[in-house]
Amino acid sequence: MSTTLILLILCSVMLSSIAQIVLKTGMSNPGVLNAVQSGVAMQMITTISTNLYVIGGLTLYFASAAVWLLVLARVDVSFAYPFVGLGFVVTMLLAFFINGEVLSTAKVIGTLCIALGVAIMAQG
Template sequence: MNLQTFSIIFAGVLLNSAAQLMLKAGAKTLGTVTMGSGQSLMAAACNAATQPWIVLGLVCYFVSAGLWIIALTRVDVTIAYPMLSMGYVIAALLAWQLFGEPLTSGRVLGIAIILAGVVVLSRS
C-alpha cells in the first residue's frame, strides 16, 4: 500500500472517529431515549435530526464513506477493512479526553494489539 492510499484510508478513519464523537455529543444532549411507542421514537428521531452535533456527525459519515469507496478501488478489502480498527484507537483516546470515559488497562492492551496489527497489515 502506498502513502497516498494509506492517507485516504486514514482520512476516512479520522472522519469516522470524529463522527462517532459528534454523535456521542449529540446523544448527550438528547438524554436517554426509551424504546416506547412508535410516537415516542418518532419524537426522538425528530429531536435528533435537529441536533447540530448529530447532523454534523452524519455528514462526516457520508464523507468517510466516499473516501472508503475511493480506497476500495485501490486496495483489497482484506487489507483496507482491518485498517478501520484504527478508528477504535482514535475514538477511545478522544472519548477518554473529551467525555471522561475510562481507559482501563484492558483497553490500553487492546489498543496496543490493534496498533500492532495495523502496522503488520500496512507492510503487507
C-alpha cells in the same frame, strides 16, 4: 503502496472516529436523552434528527464512506480493511481527551493489541 492511498485510508478512519465523538455529544444532549427516555417514537425521531451534532456526525460518516469508496477503488480490501482497526485506537483516545471517558487497563491493552495487529497486516 502510495503515500496518497495511505493518507486516504487514514482520512477515512479519522473521519469515522470523529463522527463517533460528535454523535456521542449529540446523543448525550439533555433534550435528546429526555426524548429517548420518553419512549415516544415521534418525539425521539424529531429530537434526534434535528440535533446539529447528530446531523454533523452523520455528515462525517458520509464523508468517511465517500473517502472509503475512493480507497476501495484503488486497493485490495484485504489490505485496506485492517486499517479500520485504527479507528478503535483513535476513538478511544478522542473519547478520553474530549469526552473525559475513563481508560481502563483492559481498554488500553486491547487497543494496543488491535494497533499491533494493524501494523502486522500493513506489512504485507
